[in-house]
Amino acid sequence: MATATGVQRAHDHIKTLLVHTPILTSSTIDGLVGCKVLFKSEHLQKTGSFKARGAVHNMKIVTERGTKGVITHSSGNHGQAVAWAARAAGVGCTVVVPEGAPAAKLAAIEGYGARIVRCENTPASRASTCSSLAEAEGLDEIHPCYSIDTIEGQGSLGLELKEQLSSVPPIFIAVGGGGLASGIALALPDTPLYLVEPEEKKLTQQIDGSEEVQQLSLPTIADGIRTRVVGPENKRILAESKNIHVITVSEAEIRAAMVLIWTRLKQHVEPTAAVPLAGLIKLSSQSPSLPFQEAIVILCGGNVDVSFTL
């Protein structure tokens, strides 16, 4: 079971190895949204996303136990993060990548010296390619979002916010498999969390258990959160958390938020990183006034091909 103590232990190690990412602001965006927006800049994290947190923590766990090498499957950010962390830890690394993954992400994974193995672009093919190779070669699988170690590693972001701010306001988080959201929920049990999802994800129903959804790749430009299913451990943590809210955003709302981040904050983030701001803007447009004066928006990643256009 992932725990707050586990997150603290992960954080104590992670913070010695990774960037303490800055918090950026834009008075223009504050004016538009109607509250002070603190952009936690994980796109400036090592490897360009918060995924470096979980990756570094997993490397610590497997090297302490002894390992023949690690393997993972990822459309990109997790793959980069694991490849980088494995090299830093002197551990061999294999990344299973679906056809169609962005070229910039693949180039980065290879740049970190990992072996790339391609598979079909379906969740089933990714998982099976990865687990059969792991078994054949005796490799440790590093899960992008569902495992206890990954959840506890991502949670270090919450503890870092606590160290940076005298009090932590509500946080807006993009949710894929739920590793980041559940890690932060463990780290900051008293902080309101706004989980922002693309359409058709049914996050509320997944968390309250009213519907068992099928795994599929959601048709969103936010390629970091195309995974639909929130894992069992992630669901348990989110279901037990107080202060959880879900906001669903459309593709147009994601694009509009991305324009603001590129042109006003001048940060070159990937589409997934625009999802939390899209959620905040939606909330702000639906209510006459927001229930808080300040909010944290997590810019979760910055890995986007230069050829990407809005």
Added chain:
Amino acid sequence: MATATGVQRAHDHIKTLLVHTPILTSSTIDGLVGCKVLFKSEHLQKTGSFKARGAVHNMKIVTERGTKGVITHSSGNHGQAVAWAARAAGVGCTVVVPEGAPAAKLAAIEGYGARIVRCENTPASRASTCSSLAEAEGLDEIHPCYSIDTIEGQGSLGLELKEQLSSVPPIFIAVGGGGLASGIALALPDTPLYLVEPEEKKLTQQIDGSEEVQQLSLPTIADGIRTRVVGPENKRILAESKNIHVITVSEAEIRAAMVLIWTRLKQHVEPTAAVPLAGLIKLSSQSPSLPFQEAIVILCGGNVDVSFTL
């Protein structure tokens, strides 16, 4: 005559009103270039470029003297900066804008409440439209790069670097009319300055006086530095400076630098801001080792349409 004392006076006022812009780094870019690169982030300055410095200083000068309003011509950044500074100072503002200027820049100028007057996209039409309106309405013209007040205002960037760093390494600067370069030359007379120009500008010949060039709009993607001619006062300052070097970069070199800044530094800058890095990379590729361990690269602006592609 623009002087170091004038720059100091300008800086003392400017620093109370503008952002002290951060210095960003990327270990990947350091590795590629072969030295530590300090990115002075003026794209995070008010209005998205260093032009806010000269604009704020000019407003101080005209309001002390008494003014009926200001007017300027600009393809964008200077226009935005003057519009913003004028509104902040409670002064009316007119901006003459050539046909074809990027939509994002025009929208920003109007957003700051300035009146926009269009003209043909030739240097001659811009200058004459501006000066005849200035005369007819009794407005003060704010020159984007050639005037003493503008030069002294831009120079505050040099003094800010001196306050941020224990010692200031060589600086790479994009040159249009030469306001920024000459201001920094006054502020930091002992610092090596690498002036980076697009092709066909003939900056060396302009500074050493060996050739009188025609004004024209240079055919470069770096739209902030299409102005070819360096002004007389700017030329005088640069000619008298020791430690001035000129590097010419191609369009492909500018694009390659821009890809690095977008994908590695994750900063959404405009093409002109990639010119200094292009110059540093060129220098590094031409010599077995660089004559310095550290360099400053000025990210001079961040105003680029979302539709812009590389």
